[in-house]
Amino acid sequence: MQNVEQLKELHRKRFGAKPLVFAAPGRVNLIGEHTDYAEGFVMPAAIDFSTLAAITPRSDGRIVFWAENFAEERSFELSALPSSRKGDWSDYPLGVIQMLAAEGYAIPALSLSLWGDVPLGSGLSSSASVEVATATAVTSLMRVAIAGPALARLCQRAENEFVGANCGIMDQFVSANGAADHALLLDCRDLSYRLAPIPSNVALVIANTMVKHSIAGGEYGTRRAEVELACKILARHRPEIRFLRDATVEDLERWSHEIPEAARKRARHIITENTRTLEAAAALERHDLGQLGRLMHEAHRSYSQDFEASCSEADRMVELAEGLPGLIGARLTGGGFGGCTINLVEQEVAQEFRTRLASLYQAETGIRPEIYICHASDGARSLA
Numbered sequence: 001m002q003n004v005e006q007l008k009e010l011h012r013k014r015f016g017a018k019p020l021v022f023a024a025p026g027r028v029n030l031i032g033e034h035t036d037y038a039e040g041f042v043m044p045a046a047i048d049f050s051t052l053a054a055i056t057p058r059s060d061g062r063i064v065f066w067a068e069n070f071a072e073e074r075s076f077e078l079s080a081l082p083s084s085r086k087g088d089w090s091d092y093p094l095g096v097i098q099m100l101a102a103e104g105y106a107i108p109a110l111s112l113s114l115w116g117d118v119p120l121g122s123g124l125s126s127s128a129s130v131e132v133a134t135a136t137a138v139t140s141l142m143r144v145a146i147a148g149p150a151l152a153r154l155c156q157r158a159e160n161e162f163v164g165a166n167c168g169i170m171d172q173f174v175s176a177n178g179a180a181d182h183a184l185l186l187d188c189r190d191l192s193y194r195l196a197p198i199p200s201n202v203a204l205v206i207a208n209t210m211v212k213h214s215i216a217g218g219e220y221g222t223r224r225a226e227v228e229l230a231c232k233i234l235a236r237h238r239p240e241i242r243f244l245r246d247a248t249v250e251d252l253e254r255w256s257h258e259i260p261e262a263a264r265k266r267a268r269h270i271i272t273e274n275t276r277t278l279e280a281a282a283a284l285e286r287h288d289l290g291q292l293g294r295l296m297h298e299a300h301r302s303y304s305q306d307f308e309a310s311c312s313e314a315d316r317m318v319e320l321a322e323g324l325p326g327l328i329g330a331r332l333t334g335g336g337f338g339g340c341t342i343n344l345v346e347q348e349v350a351q352e353f354r355t356r357l358a359s360l361y362q363a364e365t366g367i368r369p370e371i372y373i374c375h376a377s378d379g380a381r382s383l384a
Contacts, residue, residue: 002052004383007068007115011054014066015111019054020140024132024380026050026118026125027174028206028342029333030183031299032277034307036168038227038244038270039189041277043196044170046178047204047374049124051116052383053133055141058109065093068115078109085163092127093134095162099154100138110141119370124206124340127163128171131155136176136380148177148379149191178379185281189245196284198376202328203350205343207321207357208370209313212338220335223266223309230267233259244270269306273299289328292344296329297322309336313365317341320360326353 004021011019025046032042058064064075067089074090076082081098085091093112101107112134118126132155139146146154155172159165173191174184182195198204227244234251235241241251249271256264276295283291300318304310314332318341321330326349333342345353354371362368 002115002117004052007052007054007113008384010068010115011056011066011111011113014113015056015058015064017056017111019056019111019113019384020137021383022053022055022133022137022140022380023050023383024053024129024136024175025178025377026129027171027178028124028204028340028374029170030204030342030344031280031296031331032273033299033303033333033336034223034227034309035245035270035273035277036170036188037224038231038274039242040245040270040274041185041187042170043183043185043277043281044174044178045183045198045204045376046174046379047124047206048377049116049118049129049372049374050377051114051118051126051129051133053137054113054115055137056111057141058111061109063094063097063107063109064111065090066111066113068113069120078107089130091163092130092158095158096131096134096155097138098162099158100135100142103154105142105144107138108141110138112137119208119372125171125175127159127165128155128167128175131158132172132175132380136382140382149173151380152176153191174379176380178377180378181376183281183284183376185277189243194281196281197287198284199287199289201347202289203345203347204374204376205345205350205354205357206333206372206374207317207341207343207354207361208372209311209317209338209340209361210367210369211311211313213311219309219337223307226260226263226266227270230259230263233263234267245274247271265306265308269302272302272306276302289344293327293329296331296342296344300331303332303336307336311338313367314338314341316364317357317361317369320364321353321357324353324356325349 152173326346328344
């Protein structure tokens with residue numbers, strides 16, 4: 001994490017006041033992919049990369065943002081805040097403020113400095129960490145307490161309605177509610193959750209394949225339409241099936257002849273992934289890392305073969321990891337078609353694992369990956 005005292009000093013020099021500082025982490029999803037919009041289960045962990053937010057009040061009726069990562073400032077009249085996005089980094093904090101205003105809160109003039117070390121474009125949710133850090137800092141300045149789940153929902157609305165990104169709630173939820181040394185099992189239907197312990201001798205090694213195939217954008221919509229088609233067909237026979245969360249493998253097998261092959265495969269991934277996610281949480285709770293690793297292996301195979309959202313580079317990254325000492329489990333994480341793999345690795349060999357995996361992957365693909373060793377972190381919090 002960045003130096004809190006350094007950020008305080010940067011903010012003081014720029015804005016002439018000593019700030020309070022807050023942090024909100026990025027995240028990695030351990031298991032549960034494309035289950036969120038089927039009202040299913042996901043199991044992410046907050047990680048020890050985060051966005052810091054330093055905040056002080058102003059007396060001139062303005063809201064001023066400073067982004068240390070970009071060395072850029074944005075300034076707005078509080079009485080005339082933009083109602084639509086600008087198309088840059090300021091959309092994320094501005095969207096949060098707009099959602100707070102829409103909820104009826106009186107927004108004060110303020111100065112906000114943001115500084116993040118969540119790698120941009122890595123799929124580790126830098127945008128959600130900015131939103132949650134902003135919301136935590138601004139509500140503290142307002143002396144308003146908003147519970148973690150409600151804060152996450154507000155930040156999701158900022159990204160959906162203001163930024164214009166159709167994300168689910170997982171990223172914001174774990175950034176707001178995560179806990180050190182724990183994964184978070186989230187029920188995307190009612191936002192209930194429980195924490196599952198990650199042993200202290202386990203590192204989260206996140207390997208960025210450095211590829212993101214252009215097919216990803218259009219294929220997301222196609223996959224979602226196929227999921228909805230399968231659900232619609234099953235619901236003709238069982239009206240209580242509102243989402244694939246409500247369906248079983250037996251349902252899928254019984255009426256499989258009515259469902260196009262692609263839609264049937266997508267549905268099989270989601271139905272079985274929901275089961276795997278619940279089983280993975282139970283495996284963590286009883287400290288059964290062998291079972292957790294097997295579930296991650298099955299999850300990747302399902303993601304690659306049934307959901308068909310992997311790619312050759314990601315598949316190879318997982319295969320290489322599975323041949324290295326110290327691995328507990330590996331799979332592609334995130335939206336698919338490239339991006340990062342998540343590897344649970346014995347802490348004592350994590351550095352060697354990272355070195356060997358990077359070397360093997362580069363030798364085979366010619367691509368130099370970025371690999372981060374992380375641990376499960378607390379969610380949004382005050383640092384000063």
